């Protein structure tokens with residue numbers, strides 16, 4: 736089945752089984768390997784992408800469900816100022832996620848700080864619990880997310 740959708744702001748088309756998982760299409764058909772596959776059960780957070788602006792685990796999305804929709808992966812997101820808000824904050828606190836968590840955490844943090852209110856520590860901890868992560872300092876991660884929010888606020892992209 737031919738499926739047309741937008742991938743990182745480009746119109747793309749893939750001819751594949753409709754039930755093929757989006758994570759496999761992203762990696763195998765488009766070669767976007769920074770987005771990781773882990774548990775394939777929606778638990779580890781490594782495969783997160785943005786679908787119509789919302790974060791979703793791409794292992795739980797059949798590719799037919801993205802027809803005519805907008806998908807953004809970490810590869811596309813890395814070219815944005817929004818990405819710089821987050822990565823510079825994680826650099827500041829020396830808490831850049833390792834390759835397993837990188838895509839999922841960065842995109843999840845983007846959604847959290849885009850909710851236009853200062854994220855509470857409990858919300859950040861909750862976000863972290865959605866990821867199977869074994870190599871993060873929790874306190875540094877919390878601090879990094881708060882700095883990322885401030886970075887975005889300074890750029891004037893958040894409204895109160």
Ligand code: FES
Nearest residue numbers: 773774775777794
């Ligand atoms: S591979 Fe999708 S949540 Fe783990």
Ligand code: FES
Nearest residue numbers: 833836868869870
């Ligand atoms: S940052 Fe390495 S497993 Fe999460």
